[in-house]
Amino acid sequence: MIVIENLSHRFSSGRLGIDGITLSISPGEFVVIAGPNGSGKTTFIRHLNGLLKPTAGRVLLDGINVTRDVVRARQMVGMVFQDADSQIVGETVYDDVAFGPENLSLGHAEIKERVAESLQAVGLTHLTDQRPHLLSGGEKRRLAVAGVLAMRPRVIIFDEPFSSLDYPGVQQVLRQIVSLHRSGHTILVTTHDLEKVIAHAGRLILLADGKIVRDGLPGDIIKDAERFGVRAPCASRLGLEVSSWLN
Amino acid sequence: MAELTAFSFRAGKSLLYCLDPRFKLLFLILISLTSLKAGSWGMLFLSGGLLWLLPAARLSLFPVLRELRYFLLLLLVVFAARALAIPGDAVLTAKFMTLTRQGLFDGALVCWRLLLVVLLGLVLTATTRAAEMRAAVEWILKPIPLLPAKRIGTMMGLIMRFIPVILNQAKETAEAQRSRGVENRKNPVYRLTKLGIPLIRRTFENADRLIVAMESRCYCENRTGPELMSTRRDWAALLVVASLSFLMLFL
Numbered sequence: 373m374i375v376i377e378n379l380s381h382r383f384s385s386g387r388l389g390i391d392g393i394t395l396s397i398s399p400g401e402f403v404v405i406a407g408p409n410g411s412g413k414t415t416f417i418r419h420l421n422g423l424l425k426p427t428a429g430r431v432l433l434d435g436i437n438v439t440r441d442v443v444r445a446r447q448m449v450g451m452v453f454q455d456a457d458s459q460i461v462g463e464t465v466y467d468d469v470a471f472g473p474e475n476l477s478l479g480h481a482e483i484k485e486r487v488a489e490s491l492q493a494v495g496l497t498h499l500t501d502q503r504p505h506l507l508s509g510g511e512k513r514r515l516a517v518a519g520v521l522a523m524r525p526r527v528i529i530f531d532e533p534f535s536s537l538d539y540p541g542v543q544q545v546l547r548q549i550v551s552l553h554r555s556g557h558t559i560l561v562t563t564h565d566l567e568k569v570i571a572h573a574g575r576l577i578l579l580a581d582g583k584i585v586r587d588g589l590p591g592d593i594i595k596d597a598e599r600f601g602v603r604a605p606c607a608s609r610l611g612l613e614v615s616s617w618l619n
Numbered sequence: 620m621a622e623l624t625a626f627s628f629r630a631g632k633s634l635l636y637c638l639d640p641r642f643k644l645l646f647l648i649l650i651s652l653t654s655l656k657a658g659s660w661g662m663l664f665l666s667g668g669l670l671w672l673l674p675a676a677r678l679s680l681f682p683v684l685r686e687l688r689y690f691l692l693l694l695l696v697v698f699a700a701r702a703l704a705i706p707g708d709a710v711l712t713a714k715f716m717t718l719t720r721q722g723l724f725d726g727a728l729v730c731w732r733l734l735l736v737v738l739l740g741l742v743l744t745a746t747t748r749a750a751e752m753r754a755a756v757e758w759i760l761k762p763i764p765l766l767p768a769k770r771i772g773t774m775m776g777l778i779m780r781f782i783p784v785i786l787n788q789a790k791e792t793a794e795a796q797r798s799r800g801v802e803n804r805k806n807p808v809y810r811l812t813k814l815g816i817p818l819i820r821r822t823f824e825n826a827d828r829l830i831v832a833m834e835s836r837c838y839c840e841n842r843t844g845p846e847l848m849s850t851r852r853d854w855a856a857l858l859v860v861a862s863l864s865f866l867m868l869f870l
Binding site for chain 1: 627628630748749750776777779780783784787825828829831832833834835836837838839841842843844845846
């Protein structure tokens with residue numbers, strides 16, 4: 373579904389953000405992309421829906437280059453950003469979720485249906501008319517997810533979804549991610565904190581200095597994480613199996 | 620710092636919520652213009668009407684006035700300036716300043732008018748979704764050539780959304796600076812600069828993030844807007860508002 377070939381990005385300052393990344397992601401995968409700050413996680417994922425243009429290489433979604441049809445790419449690959457506050461554009465919860473479908477110039481009935489469906493999926497139906505700045509941290513993240521779901525994407529990327537959240541907030545968001553994966557979405561999560569999410573992932577990619585340094589089953593490569601600046605979960609350090617934060 | 624959050628939509632089910640936003644904007648303009656010409660009886664009549672409207676907009680007078688306290692201070696300045704500047708029968712004379720009866724009356728009337736217009740604006744924003752307001756502004760601006768109506772509408776919506784966020788950031792920044800003893804510095808310019816620069820920087824950084832998030836959700840100007848549909852109820856309301864405005868001019 374997603375094929376990335378020799379992808380590199382150099383910033384205007386001359387610094388190399390990512391360097392020669394090649395990989396493919398199959399439909400329905402749950403991939404965690406981990407790496408320390410500045411390893412290129414965010415730069416990498418922003419190429420998957422055309423927010424950044426590669427300096428070299430290409431990203432193919434179902435065989436079509438992202439840069440050839442950016443609108444299609446953004447519909448297909450939804451992105452939930454780290455800072456939910458600056459992602460929420462509507463003055464009410466409803467308005468925010470409707471923003472994406474409105475941009476697709478859909479009809480009013482279709483927009484209403486998508487908003488209702490998305491709010492129900494994230495459990496925010498009761499807050500339809502609430503003002504977003506009054507929501508809790510976890511609710512804001514779920515609203516950001518609803519805004520993405522209303523575009524009906526097949527792939528959802530979460531950029532550091534657990535940052536600044538308390539334990540219940542992390543559980544709410546994690547439950548949402550797992551439920552989206554179960555409903556057939558391909559999930560990509562970037563994080564520097566494996567502890568909270570790795571129990572649910574089927575694949576772990578470690579990034580360092582803009583390059584893929586490890587790619588495989590979490591159980592096989594998690595022991596190498598600390599060599600590349602990512603703290604391994606407590607359980608795996610003790611030689612135990614990592615358990616879910618939802619248990 | 621929540622002062623301006625009073626100017627936000629509050630969901631409700633009264634008649635005010637059902638009216639077409641274009642009509643509501645027209646009512647605001649009509650009543651504001653009428654209040655410029657209305658005398659004290661007309662203003663009393665208008666104030667009574669407004670007090671009746673506030674609960675329908677899910678607003679209570681005293682909490683609203685508390686949130687508008689800085690605006691009330693501004694009105695106080697306006698009142699003092701009018702009371703001292705307008706010539707007439709002296710009520711109080713101290714050194715080079717003379718308070719006149721005409722000045723007091725005129726100052727009170729001007730402040731009353733300004734307050735009523737602001738409260739009417741508050742009723743409008745509290746009962747109209749930002750998206751509807753945006754659509755109404757776009758509809759009004761559409762016939763004007765060279766004006767990017769859709770872009771202006773989007774900017775309006777974003778301003779409404781981000782005012783509380785910016786106020787919260789200002790509060791956070793001010794608290795962080797207070798915790799580092801900024802209150803020991805008496806120079807207001809120094810304090811304002813130290814608050815303003817990081818706040819502006821954060822606001823621009825947030826604006827950058829917002830642009831990326833909007834692009835990620837396929838932002839385009841040719842978007843589906845809310846349906847604007849006038850009904851008999853809107854025309855009936857227009858008839859009532861126009862008649863009362865006309866009546867107010869003669870009170």
